[in-house]
Amino acid sequence: MHPNTAFEKNHLIRFHHCDPAGIVFYPEYLVIIDELVEDWFIEGMGTSFADLHMNDRIGVPAARIEVDFIAPSKIGDILCLSLLVTRLGNKSFTIRVEGRVGEQVRMRAILVRVVAGLDGLHGITIPPALRERLRRFLAADGVDLLEAQQA
Numbered sequence: 001m002h003p004n005t006a007f008e009k010n011h012l013i014r015f016h017h018c019d020p021a022g023i024v025f026y027p028e029y030l031v032i033i034d035e036l037v038e039d040w041f042i043e044g045m046g047t048s049f050a051d052l053h054m055n056d057r058i059g060v061p062a063a064r065i066e067v068d069f070i071a072p073s074k075i076g077d078i079l080c081l082s083l084l085v086t087r088l089g090n091k092s093f094t095i096r097v098e099g100r101v102g103e104q105v106r107m108r109a110i111l112v113r114v115v116a117g118l119d120g121l122h123g124i125t126i127p128p129a130l131r132e133r134l135r136r137f138l139a140a141d142g143v144d145l146l147e148a149q150q151a
Contacts (some may be wrong), residue, residue: 003009007137016028032099040137045137052149056117063092065111066109068107070107073106077106081098083137084138085134086110088135090146091123091124092113093115094135095113096109097111
């Protein structure tokens with residue numbers, strides 16, 4: 001049974017996020033999402049991109065990003081962002097991000113991140129310690145392909 005633990009963080013929508021209409025300019029959501037992922041590594045998983053890059057020579061670049069813009073967000077909104085892992089593969093993982101203000105969902109995103117060796121820039125098997133960290137955020141309906149193969 002998976003703990004279904006989401007990583008959550010509030011994000012203030014600032015002036016620089018907005019277009020002349022006063023709503024979040026859609027490419028800014030990609031920056032906000034990427035900042036969330038980096039904060040998740042630091043605050044949620046107890047590691048950092050800096051440690052992974054500099055010490056382990058590992059990166060987690062995006063391979064796919066799909067975003068649904070459901071309702072506009074505007075300057076001053078506090079966007080509550082939540083993140084769950086929905087799939088743990090051999091060399092990649094998929095995460096679901098949702099941003100809402102109160103009960104209103106503003107955007108949803110699905111991201112596939114690849115675990116890559118920085119020396120040679122190629123996909124590598126997710127190291128066991130990182131896999132365990134990721135597993136803590138596996139959604140209740142998520143799939144760990146390694147676990148499924150062993151069953």
